Amino acid sequence: MPTLRDIKRRITSVKSTQQITKAMKMVAASKLRRAQDRIFEARPYANKMFSVLSSLAVRTGREEHSLLAKRSRSKIEILVITTDRGLCGALNSNILKKAYDFNREKKKDDYEASISTIGRKGRDFFRKRNIPMRKTWVGLSGKITYSNAQEIARDIVKNYTEELFDEVCLVYNEFKSAMQQRVIIEKLLPIEPQKVEKEEVIHYGEFIYEPSASEVLDTLLPKHIEVQIFRALLESEASEQGARMTAMDNATRNAKELIEKLTLQFNKARQAAITKELMEVVGGAEALK
Amino acid sequence: MADKLFLEIVTPYRLVLSEEVDEVVTPGLEGEFGVLPNHTPFLTILKLGEMSYRIGNERWFLVLNWGYAEVGPEKVIILAEGCERAEEIDIERALAAKKRAEERIAIVERKAEEIDIERARASLMRALLRIEVANKRRTT
Numbered sequence: 001m002p003t004l005r006d007i008k009r010r011i012t013s014v015k016s017t018q019q020i021t022k023a024m025k026m027v028a029a030s031k032l033r034r035a036q037d038r039i040f041e042a043r044p045y046a047n048k049m050f051s052v053l054s055s056l057a058v059r060t061g062r063e064e065h066s067l068l069a070k071r072s073r074s075k076i077e078i079l080v081i082t083t084d085r086g087l088c089g090a091l092n093s094n095i096l097k098k099a100y101d102f103n104r105e106k107k108k109d110d111y112e113a114s115i116s117t118i119g120r121k122g123r124d125f126f127r128k129r130n131i132p133m134r135k136t137w138v139g140l141s142g143k144i145t146y147s148n149a150q151e152i153a154r155d156i157v158k159n160y161t162e163e164l165f166d167e168v169c170l171v172y173n174e175f176k177s178a179m180q181q182r183v184i185i186e187k188l189l190p191i192e193p194q195k196v197e198k199e200e201v202i203h204y205g206e207f208i209y210e211p212s213a214s215e216v217l218d219t220l221l222p223k224h225i226e227v228q229i230f231r232a233l234l235e236s237e238a239s240e241q242g243a244r245m246t247a248m249d250n251a252t253r254n255a256k257e258l259i260e261k262l263t264l265q266f267n268k269a270r271q272a273a274i275t276k277e278l279m280e281v282v283g284g285a286e287a288l289k
Numbered sequence: 290m291a292d293k294l295f296l297e298i299v300t301p302y303r304l305v306l307s308e309e310v311d312e313v314v315t316p317g318l319e320g321e322f323g324v325l326p327n328h329t330p331f332l333t334i335l336k337l338g339e340m341s342y343r344i345g346n347e348r349w350f351l352v353l354n355w356g357y358a359e360v361g362p363e364k365v366i367i368l369a370e371g372c373e374r375a376e377e378i379d380i381e382r383a384l385a386a387k388k389r390a391e392e393r394i395a396i397v398e399r400k401a402e403e404i405d406i407e408r409a410r411a412s413l414m415r416a417l418l419r420i421e422v423a424n425k426r427r428t429t
Contacts, residue, residue, distance in 0.1 A: 013366055038302070041302055041303040042301055042302065042303075042305060044299050044304050045299040045300060045301050045304075045368060046301075046367055048297075048366055049357075049368050052357060052366070052368065053333070054361050056332065074351070146302070146370075207330045207331065207332055208329055208330065208331045208332070209331075209332050209333065210317055210318065210319055210331070210332070210333035210334070210360060211318060211334070213332075215334075216332055216333070216334055219334060219374050220357065227301060230301055
């Protein structure tokens, strides 16, 4: 039976934990707002770019550019985007589990797989399992800029054109809502153009390109990779804040429940102590008679 | 036959503009070009420069920093790396950037230090352009 003071001490400790989780929830909520705005602003650009690219790719033929052409695939690069910080529920473990399985699966299919990670959590995960990583980027979350994405994209495109790998897959959390995130495995390279509706092609007729179709494509393709990585970074940022908000909300609620339970226990113990004291007083008075 | 153009300008950070306009003038890589409704399909790289569009008799100006334009008979889609309306330009910041870039170039010219001169020049150009376009803002 814990003493009154023990219970009191626990209540205080749970209360202060609750205060921390509550504050974290608030912070996550306001960061989520910002992250959400950014991803909603960035999506139209990424989508438009992809449709421009696709219509261009359909007209010029795939084999003309190294980033579009299909290669016989044997080496695959897996780029995993995780967060830098924890306390965001199952977000990172979900994504890392998926990436880990994906890696194993590809190895079983006689692929050579290499892994690169963005975010501290991913780096630590693979490091702990002694899985070598080709490259890691950390410290991005919270202050993602387009130039971050550019730097990553440049590295990926360079190694891809040097045939260090023949396919690049991106694993990240897509932001659906504050409550919902979905792990996505997406093929980044070679670029797979969207199917363009035949009607649209006819509707537009012949395109004029300036300077020329292949020159436009040459600059457009690497740009597309940058944009896709940028979008994925923002998606994962928004997911992180959403997941943290939900996780902290749960934690706060659990703390509240725990406090209620402990308070009840405390009151019971107090009551028992009073009863005991009364009995002693009555017993003592009785003995004096 | 379309008599209006649907102009949409998007950057990685936001959707800048989505509006029905009568005419668009943009800085193409091989020279400035204007688009009126029913233009031939056209895809081009855009460079740093001033772009404008017209609704009725009013002309609006923007700064455009590299991108692509897809022109169709009734729409113009511009994917820009950066784009600001004249009304949004922060003149103080542009002036500061101009000064900074000029200082950098001066340092390089004195061969005092190795700095990326191309970058300084590009940033100077951006700043000058911003100032120029900002002066064309509408005072309504």
